[in-house]
Amino acid sequence: MKQNKNSLEIEEVIIEGYGCQVPVLKLTPPESRGSVVVAHNYGGSKEEMLGLAFRIAKTGFTTGVIDLRGHGENSCKMDGKILSDLETAITYFKQFGKVTAVGHSLGGRLSLISDADYAIGISPALAKTFGPKTQGMIRVLRDYRVNGSVTDLFTTLGKIPLIEFDPENVLIIRGSRDVPEIIAECDKLTSAGYEVVEIDDALHVDIYTLEPTFEAVTKKLQKWY
Template identity: 50%
Template sequence: MDIKRDLIEGEEFKLPCIQFTPSKSKGAAVIVHGYGGSKEEQLGLAWRVALKGITTCAIDIRGHGENPNSLDRNILTDLEVAISYCRQFGKVAAIGHSLGGRLALVSSADYAVGISPALGSIYSSETQNALKWKRDYRVKADSPDLIFDVFSGLPIWKPEDDRKLIDHTLIVYGSRDMPDIMASCKELKSDGLSVIQIDDALHNDIYNIEATFEVVTGKIGEWFDLRQ
């Protein structure tokens, strides 16, 4: 397994990433952290996905980690640049947590995994306070309220508009997740999508739980026809 820190070239910006390249690769995955997160938080998940035989890139989206650019409404561009870069390895899965889950689901990736995805455009005061006061200090942004402007500017994910998404999408959430997120995920399950609840998982630890690793890598193996 080759592991390297790198910068993916975008248009007038560079995207920090950590890339895992197995000796034999059959596709690629981009791992996207949530609001206030970083690529380093996602290395465990990235490693487990790479072990399946997939070239995997964990990235820092703008406003986060080593990315020098401030948070703004063009945040989806970062993920799309990473997806375009990874197409050299074959089909691409986007795997994201929270805000990253929303980005993954609305991206151009061939497959998408939303881990506790932030799907709504309106959030309760409890959720807003959690984002502003518990995560804001880790984000480069002009205002703690900017994140809600970013959410409102993202495309609305509507799987009912394209039923083939059912076979290309996985939703994972925790039994102790944020109420807004649990409600939206349960609604998607009733619509026929593949939605899995991880017992006892919280919003901010679900991406580092063994049960999540197993569910996500299992689906990746199915999508990419991996035998190991």
């Protein structure tokens, strides 16, 4: 509900997708220059990403933060069609102008290969394989929050294509203390000429909550739009 002419309007929206209803929190500024869709990590939810979405919306973007299948209020089990949930939201938000997809970890990988006009991957899960230590950490810390399992996660990642990104339309952000496999993949992108921003002292689990990350995301959005 709008409080005054300078406040954000926040509303719950359900978008009909491919076999799933995609729950969205939509943040609308008084004046909008375009749109952004925010996607969470494995075991995450739209509520966890709401702080990032709020900071983006404050800079003048109609912003939607979603629950991917298997997560939060999305009632579908996690499976290889998870990208379609993000694409469903992107299609919906095109009515508000060009769309940037912003995602963390799993959401970052999905964002980078989506049909959005621009993409920002925060600690994107781009590795083809993850070692036993990383898999064990995910199993202990994240599995209980998902309608699925770590086995479903890696099966899903195997079904999500890795493609070439347009360096002009992509930003990669990673933490200096990120997951080793993610650091390695981001370093490859740096060598290939992509813009990769490192956030000092950031961990994989907190990078999307930090002020330097907010600043990197909003600075890039201002440039693109």
